[in-house]
Amino acid sequence: MSSLTILAILFGAGTLAYFIGRRRSIQVCGGQQQNLHSRPSYHGFYLAILTALPAIILLVVWSVAERPVTRYAVMQELPASVVEGSDAQQSLTMSVVDTIAEGVPKLSAEEFEVLRKARLGFVTTSDARDILVRHSVILGSNPDPNVLGAAFKLAEARTTSRFMLPIACLAVAGLGFLWGYTRIRPGLRARNIVEHVMRSGLFLASTVAVLTTVGIVLSVLFETIHFFQFVSPFDFLFGTVWDPRFATVGQAEGQFGLLPLLWGTLFISAVALLVAVPVGLFAAIYMSEYAGSKVRAFAKPVLEILAGIPTIVYGFFALSVFGPLLRDLGFNIGLEISASSVLTAGVVMGVMIIPFVSSLSDDIMNAVPLSLREGSYGLGATQSETIKKVILPAALPGIVGAVLLAASRAIGETMIVVLAAGIAANLTLNPLEPVTTITVKIVSQLTGDLEFNSPQTLVAFALGLTLFVITLGLNVYALYIVRKYREQYE
Template structure:
């Protein structure tokens, strides 16, 4: 029985335990004159928890520990000569794992051919459709047989103990159905612990990401001075030839990348903020309910389009259009430029501005509008002088959140802005961003012990700090606005 089948049976058993517990609690409620503390549904969940949780934790623990025990047993069965060095053990175990996939297909004749030397282990396994390295030896085949046997026994015992635990948990939960049993309290405690565990996983994941990037960045700054990284104006991380400026490890100035990131994001915001803000004003103040129910979902579809599609649109359609249009009026605009990437990225982040601004403008109290109308102001005057000033903190927060999204974009910049690290004021020239260089530095077969690779983590840490600051500032403004008008 596969692990997936075990989990499926456990899930079905939990569902059946819920309906059984609820039905039994209902029957006892009718038969007993004593009032129940908890509702029948709580008793159903109580039985489900005892049926599923102990067995689930047992399965997870078994799946973590059992492979380690099996590997330890197989490693100890290897000849002493084969385990002389740690590196050889790792290579041997890799071959053993390959062999274990096909040992169940072997017959007595196959073992006789191997023992007599008529065929090698590799030839026999190849005849069974299993590809292994040429260094496979007979003792590795014996280790693979042991590995397969121990794994099969482990899985058999897992199924047995999981079934026993599941049945035992069900019987224990069934005994807990009684008028005075506080099933609701137990269920709520388990749900609280589950929510705490989910929150803890999210927090630990975030902390793990930050710490992994931080440690690699520290290793990078041991090789490259921080001043050269943060204040350098040349990005050339390639290995340099003897006598080339920048030394043997190239130059890692981040300023061209930060400039490209800020420049493209600024152009994107210049496109997204006016369109998104005016769309929000129209939908919240002018559009009827029927138009709003159609226009807002259609506008939000832009946020669901994959960024690679925007990148292809910029590369194939919009970039050449800008180049040709600029040539007609005497401007030299490259197909891959700041304008191309910024405009297409601005279209992408329009929903971030429009949807948030629409919700914020709609949240402005109706009493402010009525008071303005009562003083004789028109609708446009009310929007300009009453509604927008009241909604301004929230709108600023929406714009900052959209800016954070633009700063972290990668695929559009790769296809629409190029990969040249330049510091230029000309929006018709090609630039690049921090995210693009993170991808390029981690692409290919590279070792994680050179500054050319470790610089990607320093770039990621810098970008993380920038976007985190923008998000915190935006959330602070939005929270302040909500406290004022809720």
């Protein structure tokens, strides 16, 4: 029985327990609900929680612990040369064991006996391999007897686990139901218990984002420190040449200068914001203050479609249409414009992030209290003066947030830059030349079957940490702006 099936059964049992608990609370008070400390619905939720929650926790813990526990048991069947070997050797052996274990339940009794004899050395392992191939278990060579023994152990452990898991979960659910059912009485503080459980659940949910952020930062930070053991931080942060030539493990051949990538990222993002912020803000002002209800109902969803177009489509459009168009236009006026350039990528990316500015700014301006508008009109201000002197200053914190979101989206974009700006790490002020960004180089450094034990791959984490610091700086600056103007207008 799969985990999803067990989870569905537990949810069904919890729903049934809710109605039973609700009915039981009414029975124990003789129909006089005013004698209950908590409403019948709280008693229903109380019994549902005792029925489903402990079993769901068991299901989650069991599912998480099953793989490491079975792996440990299987490792005991393997020879010492594998157990004490490298991580790559262990991973390869466990992959073979897992492949064979998946095919063991499909075997007939006769075929299983042949595999058992092959493990004991009574028949050749080629016979075992032929049997496994017939069941679509593809192996590169004849299986080792120790590997067969580990596969049997793994298949047995999985079968036992899948048999015992639903029994254990249903037993816990049944015990929780019986214990909760017998405790339902008029004086039971079911509401307090249910609200405490809900507060705990909300607290747990609120910590997920924090713990995820901390985990990401720590993992990137540790790998970055590992990278700086090969390359000097000064050479990385202030180097002007990016040429990470791949070399043997542990050697830092090449140059890992960050400045060309950082400049390309900021240059393209600045061009994108120069396109998106004015257009998006003017569109938001029109839709919020000037457009009629029918025009706004049509224009806003159409504008938001731009955010739903895949970035690869924008990149292909920039590569095949907009880039050549700029190149031909520059040729006609005597300018040499590369089809892949900062201008091409920045303009197309700016079009993509227009909805981030326009939609959020429109919502913020609509949230400005009507009393501010009426007070401005009452003092004799025109509509344009009201927008400039009242609405925009009052909505400025939200507009700054919208621009920050658009900037973060531009900084993290990859596909448009790859197709429209190229992969050349150039340090140039000319927007008509190709450059590249940090995200593009992160992808290129991690492309292929690589191990994270050389500076050529570990540099991706240093680049990722750089992006994190840039985004954090944008947030801190935006918070400063928001607080400054919020104090002015409150």
